[in-house]
Amino acid sequence: MDAQDVIDTRHMAQALALARRGLYTTPPNPRVGCVLARGERVIASGFHRRAGCEHAEIAALRAAAEPVTGATAYVSLEPCSHHGRTPPCTEALIEAGVARVVAAAPDPNPLVAGSGLGRLRAAGIEVHCGVLEREARALNPGFFKRMSTGLPWVRVKLAMSLDARTAMADGSSKWITGPAARADVQRLRARSCAIVTGIGTVLHDDPRLDVRLPADGAGSAPGRQPVRVVVDSRARTPAAARVLGQPGETIVVTAGADAARERALAAAGATLLHLPDATGGIDLHALLEHLGAAQCNEVLIEAGATLAGAVLRSGLVDELVFYVAPALLGSAARPLFELPLASMDAKVALRIADVAAVGEDWRITATVDAG
Numbered sequence: 001m002d003a004q005d006v007i008d009t010r011h012m013a014q015a016l017a018l019a020r021r022g023l024y025t026t027p028p029n030p031r032v033g034c035v036l037a038r039g040e041r042v043i044a045s046g047f048h049r050r051a052g053c054e055h056a057e058i059a060a061l062r063a064a065a066e067p068v069t070g071a072t073a074y075v076s077l078e079p080c081s082h083h084g085r086t087p088p089c090t091e092a093l094i095e096a097g098v099a100r101v102v103a104a105a106p107d108p109n110p111l112v113a114g115s116g117l118g119r120l121r122a123a124g125i126e127v128h129c130g131v132l133e134r135e136a137r138a139l140n141p142g143f144f145k146r147m148s149t150g151l152p153w154v155r156v157k158l159a160m161s162l163d164a165r166t167a168m169a170d171g172s173s174k175w176i177t178g179p180a181a182r183a184d185v186q187r188l189r190a191r192s193c194a195i196v197t198g199i200g201t202v203l204h205d206d207p208r209l210d211v212r213l214p215a216d217g218a219g220s221a222p223g224r225q226p227v228r229v230v231v232d233s234r235a236r237t238p239a240a241a242r243v244l245g246q247p248g249e250t251i252v253v254t255a256g257a258d259a260a261r262e263r264a265l266a267a268a269g270a271t272l273l274h275l276p277d278a279t280g281g282i283d284l285h286a287l288l289e290h291l292g293a294a295q296c297n298e299v300l301i302e303a304g305a306t307l308a309g310a311v312l313r314s315g316l317v318d319e320l321v322f323y324v325a326p327a328l329l330g331s332a333a334r335p336l337f338e339l340p341l342a343s344m345d346a347k348v349a350l351r352i353a354d355v356a357a358v359g360e361d362w363r364i365t366a367t368v369d370a371g
Contacts, residue, residue, distance in 0.1 A: 011074040018047040024190040025050040028295035030143040034060040035074040057089040069097035078107040081116040100126040104136035108147035142297030159323040165333035180359025193296035198307035199232040235261035239268035309338035322364040
């Protein structure tokens with residue numbers, strides 16, 4: 001790595017750190033940061049705070065206390081080249097007279113998809129793409145996936161004992177994990193566009209499924225609530241369920257078999273969505289397609305063994321987050337998944353991405369091993 005590569009990597013790392021400040025606030029847009037620099041010296045920086053607000057490049061240009069002619073712009077995603085809620089960032093960079101643009105990753109949005117970098121090159125600006133690309137993609141997994149497949153990034157959260165049990169036989173489960181782990185779950189919710197649960201969880205636990213993080217005014221806490229989704233084929237969600245009484249939208253997904261119950265739910269504020277599969281259950285792939293079309297980047301599934309197992313069996317899971325408590329609940333307690341496997345060949349292999357202590361518990365992040 002030569003001296004320029006070292007400088008590029010350092011500034012891009014700062015751009016990514018800035019982008020993370022929009023972790024909870026930018027959906028459906030990606031999290032993006034920008035640094036303007038001359039050599040090792042940073043002139044200005046900025047990040048995209050929320051959808052509809054100025055993009056990272058514009059924020060950095062406006063923060064510059066000196067002309068940026070001849071400077072380098074480090075952007076954690078290819079600058080946009082189309083008119084959306086805001087004008088194209090490529091035009092602003094060209095007009096500002098930057099000499100070089102370094103992007104971490106190309107924008108997967110078909111409206112951009114290389115055209116931003118092409119527009120910069122056509123204007124005589126030196127362009128380099130691919131610095132810390134893996135880190136940039138990891139910061140925006142849902143945006144990259146949705147733009148390329150139409151589906152959101154699906155993250156399943158599970159709290160369990162050391163012997164992989166989620167509740168006692170009678171259903172009691174409060175609290176398996178400690179307050180630090182539960183606070184960490186709030187951060188998972190906050191970065192998600194939708195939270196999905198099953199009717200069993202609603203009937204037994206009556207959850208709110210909302211985000212309870214304090215807003216600090218600096219982009220580190222959400223000013224929005226994710227969409228709440230209840231998978232409920234027979235429309236058994238009580239009209240008084242707490243999940244229906246929170247700000248924002250709650251979708252109840254049914255098979256459309258009980259019109260009277262659905263009318264009661266609609267009167268209680270639910271949005272009804274009919275997505276039956278061939279067995280009378282819910283078509284989970286169609287549900288994710290619906291959420292992707294609604295511009296959901298990341299979906300968090302917080303559910304019991306039935307729905308968690310169904311999503312895993314359907315091959316729809318991108319990431320699993322296990323919160324493991326240092327306790328044993330015993331063989332009569334409820335399992336993590338309904339996952340009937342007949343042989344060792346049928347096992348679901350996981351790839352461990354991260355292990356971290358969270359208070360007295362452990363968080364294990366894993367992906368399904370496609371290989």
